[in-house]
Amino acid sequence: MEQQELETLEGTVEDIIFENTDNGYMVFEVSGGGALTVVCGVVGELHVGESVVCRGRYENHAAYGRQFHAQECETDMPKDMEAVYAFLASGSLPYIGASTANKIIQKFGASALDIIANDPGQLTTIRGITADKADRIQQEFKRMFGMRELIAYLAQFEISPRRAMEVFRVFGPGAAQAIAANPYLLCGEPLQLDFRHADSIAQYYQMEGDCVQRLEAALLRTLRHNANNGHTCVPRVQLLETASAFIHQPREKLEIALDHCLEDGILRQRKYAGGDYIYLPDLLDAEETIAHRLALLMKKSPEKPRGLEKSIQVLELAQGFAYAPEQKEAIRKAMTENCLVLTGGPGTGKTTTVNAILQLLEQQAERVALCAPTGRAAKRLGELTGRKASTIHRLLEVDYSGGVLQFIHNEKNLLRYDVVILDEMSMVDVKLFQSLLAALRYSCRIILVGDSDQLPSVGPGNILGEVIKSGRIPTVCLNRIFRQAEQSLIVKNAHNVVGGRPLQKGGREDDFFFLEADGDACRRLVCELVTTRLPRSYGFDPIRDIQVLCPTKLGPCGTQALNVELQQLLNPPEKSKPQLQSAARVFRVGDKVMQVRNNYEIVWHRDGGEQGVGAYNGDIGIVESINLRDRSMVVRMDDRRLVYPAENLGELEIAYAITVHKSQGSEFPAVILPAAQVPVRLCYRNLFYTGITRAKRLCIVTGRRDTVNAMMANIRQNRRYSGLCELLTDELPPEQGALPQS
Numbered sequence: 082m083e084q085q086e087l088e089t090l091e092g093t094v095e096d097i098i099f100e101n102t103d104n105g106y107m108v109f110e111v112s113g114g115g116a117l118t119v120v121c122g123v124v125g126e127l128h129v130g131e132s133v134v135c136r137g138r139y140e141n142h143a144a145y146g147r148q149f150h151a152q153e154c155e156t157d158m159p160k161d162m163e164a165v166y167a168f169l170a171s172g173s174l175p176y177i178g179a180s181t182a183n184k185i186i187q188k189f190g191a192s193a194l195d196i197i198a199n200d201p202g203q204l205t206t207i208r209g210i211t212a213d214k215a216d217r218i219q220q221e222f223k224r225m226f227g228m229r230e231l232i233a234y235l236a237q238f239e240i241s242p243r244r245a246m247e248v249f250r251v252f253g254p255g256a257a258q259a260i261a262a263n264p265y266l267l268c269g270e271p272l273q274l275d276f277r278h279a280d281s282i283a284q285y286y287q288m289e290g291d292c293v294q295r296l297e298a299a300l301l302r303t304l305r306h307n308a309n310n311g312h313t314c315v316p317r318v319q320l321l322e323t324a325s326a327f328i329h330q331p332r333e334k335l336e337i338a339l340d341h342c343l344e345d346g347i348l349r350q351r352k353y354a355g356g357d358y359i360y361l362p363d364l365l366d367a368e369e370t371i372a373h374r375l376a377l378l379m380k381k382s383p384e385k386p387r388g389l390e391k392s393i394q395v396l397e398l399a400q401g402f403a404y405a406p407e408q409k410e411a412i413r414k415a416m417t418e419n420c421l422v423l424t425g426g427p428g429t430g431k432t433t434t435v436n437a438i439l440q441l442l443e444q445q446a447e448r449v450a451l452c453a454p455t456g457r458a459a460k461r462l463g464e465l466t467g468r469k470a471s472t473i474h475r476l477l478e479v480d481y482s483g484g485v486l487q488f489i490h491n492e493k494n495l496l497r498y499d500v501v502i503l504d505e506m507s508m509v510d511v512k513l514f515q516s517l518l519a520a521l522r523y524s525c526r527i528i529l530v531g532d533s534d535q536l537p538s539v540g541p542g543n544i545l546g547e548v549i550k551s552g553r554i555p556t557v558c559l560n561r562i563f564r565q566a567e568q569s570l571i572v573k574n575a576h577n578v579v580g581g582r583p584l585q586k587g588g589r590e591d592d593f594f595f596l597e598a599d600g601d602a603c604r605r606l607v608c609e610l611v612t613t614r615l616p617r618s619y620g621f622d623p624i625r626d627i628q629v630l631c632p633t634k635l636g637p638c639g640t641q642a643l644n645v646e647l648q649q650l651l652n653p654p655e656k657s658k659p660q661l662q663s664a665a666r667v668f669r670v671g672d673k674v675m676q677v678r679n680n681y682e683i684v685w686h687r688d689g690g691e692q693g694v695g696a697y698n699g700d701i702g703i704v705e706s707i708n709l710r711d712r713s714m715v716v717r718m719d720d721r722r723l724v725y726p727a728e729n730l731g732e733l734e735i736a737y738a739i740t741v742h743k744s745q746g747s748e749f750p751a752v753i754l755p756a757a758q759v760p761v762r763l764c765y766r767n768l769f770y771t772g773i774t775r776a777k778r779l780c781i782v783t784g785r786r787d788t789v790n791a792m793m794a795n796i797r798q799n800r801r802y803s804g805l806c807e808l809l810t811d812e813l814p815p816e817q818g819a820l821p822q823s
């Protein structure tokens with residue numbers, strides 16, 4: 082229906098105004114019907130001189146006037162001589178500029194493009210074009226039109242030009258043949274297209290629903306889907322059942338396909354106590370490497386620093402208080418063992434202990450690296466220890482030049498540290514930890530600090546939980562809440578949550594409150610707290626200091642509804658305030674935004690001139706300016722300024738309200754946690770605990786008492802399949818590694 086309403090614009094491309102080669106978004110001028118029209122849209126690749134038929138709609142742009150928004154764009158080779166000349170002179174082909182284009186046209190006329198495509202040898206008759214150059218010209222010409230053909234081919238299966246360009250980049254000129262032979266390649270890495278696209282291509286080629294390509298793809302897709310939910314492996318039985326239900330094929334057929342995949346090494350299997358588990362090879366590799374490296378550290382003889390007790394006493398004198406017995410034990414172990422896990426809830430003295438360890442290590446002139454998985458956690462670690470702390474990515478130095486994530490520091494270029502202290506360990510996934518271990522010298526000692534009651538990492542694995550569970554790595558768990566911390570109801574209630582005790586209600590002077598409300602009333606209450614009550618009573622800045630943390634995105638108290646309302650209240654549209662629409666979001670100058678995936682290439686400038694690259698999932702900032710012409714935005718994140726070009730806007734979300742999952746590793750002066758209508762799958766204790774422990778000075782839980790009680794009662798930690806505990810116990814039989822936990 083929609084299709085019939087589209088208008089058509091036909092003509093020749095006169096000029097390319099803006100081009101994004103990554104996603105195919107272009108702004109260009111088309112002459113046709115006696116007029117010159119500015120056209121924009123995701124059209125793939127275009128060149129001056131080409132004939133185009135665009136379908137879309139005319140729109141009036143606030144700044145640029147009337148434009149044509151193309152939803153579809155068919156192109157053809159330049160037809161008449163003038164268009165062929167314009168195309169050749171546009172510089173789209175290598176070695177051909179305006180004057181060579183002129184010579185080619187004089188010699189071959191309108192058939193110049195046929196010659197380039199089919200008989201490039203003839204080009205050598207033009208001065209300056211050697212046989213090699215003629216070949217390169219032909220290759221580039223074929224690439225250009227190959228991409229064009231692929232866009233048209235995939236469009237029949239409702240695959241957008243933007244996706245088609247990605248397909249072309251991955252499979253090159255042979256893309257169409259490769260896809261015809263196995264349409265399910267599209268569902269694999271790195272494209273991960275929806276299965277229904279591959280199914281419709283397979284149907285077109287009359288492939289059966291139980292063809293081997295489809296069965297294997299279903300197994301891989303199920304494992305990848307589980308990896309995205311944090312599992313490093315899946316029980317064999319469960320994998321077969323899920324994949325069978327997903328593609329409606331009998332389990333036996335999937336079993337045969339699975340055995341093929343195992344034989345070919347596409348998948349791997351490990352036997353643990355509970356049965357057989359299937360892995361994607363890279364995730365098993367990561368868990369095996371981690372277990373092996375930690376085991377090697379445990380097999381190395383421990384350090385024997387002299388005068389340790391004396392040094393601890395000196396520190397106590399300087400501090401003016403005595404360390405608790407578990408803190409002392411952690412300090413001793415940190416100075417002697419090659420690997421230590423230090424864990425505990427808020428206010429139990431982890432940072433105080435880390436500071437003591439740092440001082441002792443520095444006295445021994447050990448080279449110590451302090452790091453954490455997120456920028457915010459690293460910043461906090463730096464502030465609390467008064468030392469330089471960086472993200473793991475920064476420590477390893479990202480190299481994204483090849484378009485895939487690599488690190489400059491790796492097994493061939495080791496980091497020169499004697500000890501690494503890694504904070505917020507609960508957030509580290511297996512791949513990142515594997516990369517970190519690879520870049521450390523074998524003798525480098527490791528101290529892992531974290532709170533195992535927090536939500537586990539976003540990426541696959543549950544390293545902290547599994548390492549503690551194995552009992553093979555020295556672990557000190559700090560349980561005691563210190564007096565200062567005890568005065569805080571946030572801290573007390575955090576421990577109540579973990580201990581399964583009821584929440585303590587807050588009084589006027591407290592830093593924790595529960596306010597009862599449901600549905601829309603709860604949403605209105607949250608908005609009122611953010612916009613008026615908390616700024617008035619506590620002097621909080623509603624945008625900078627207060628963070629709404631929602632268990633869910635949906636519903637009246639989810640991030641989506643709250644962001645719409647809070648944006649309207651805190652940063653309403655104004656005539657003088659530039660704003661940009663990107664997908665369903667509107668960004669305005671002054672909005673709070675969050676980066677929602679890792680981008681290793683985006684450039685930032687720090688105040689004071691330093692420049693670098695990278696914005697990471699969970700980084701929060703404020704929109705500082707908007708350029709309407711090229712649809713770019715400048716976002717300030719702490720002391721850094723990042724320029725987001727149009728194609729990167731999809732990586733940003735409005736962030737007055739964010740999910741608890743996204744808040745891991747961050748702290749905020751004031752947190753409001755609406756717990757009214759929480760879907761059952763998100764109704765669990767770790768999530769509630771992680772949310773309230775993000776608050777530094779004030780935490781307000783709003784919502785329904787029964788929802789809060791249900792969240793607190795549900796200790797079913799979202800189970801994560803991982804073999805790390807078993808791999809560690811295999812590597813370290815009890816006599817080598819087992820240590821009683823304190």
Ligand SMILES: Nc1ncnc2c1ncn2[C@@H]1O[C@H](COP(=O)(O)OP(=O)(O)OP(=O)(O)O)[C@@H](O)[C@H]1O
Pocket residue numbers: 402403404405408425426427428429430431432433434563564565566
């Ligand atoms: N042995 C001790 N005696 C007295 N006070 C202590 C002791 N250890 C820590 N504290 C105090 O307890 C409070 C909490 O300690 P610390 O910040 O180290 O805990 P934490 O576990 O890092 O907390 P969080 O995870 O919330 O940051 C601090 O005010 C600290 O000075």
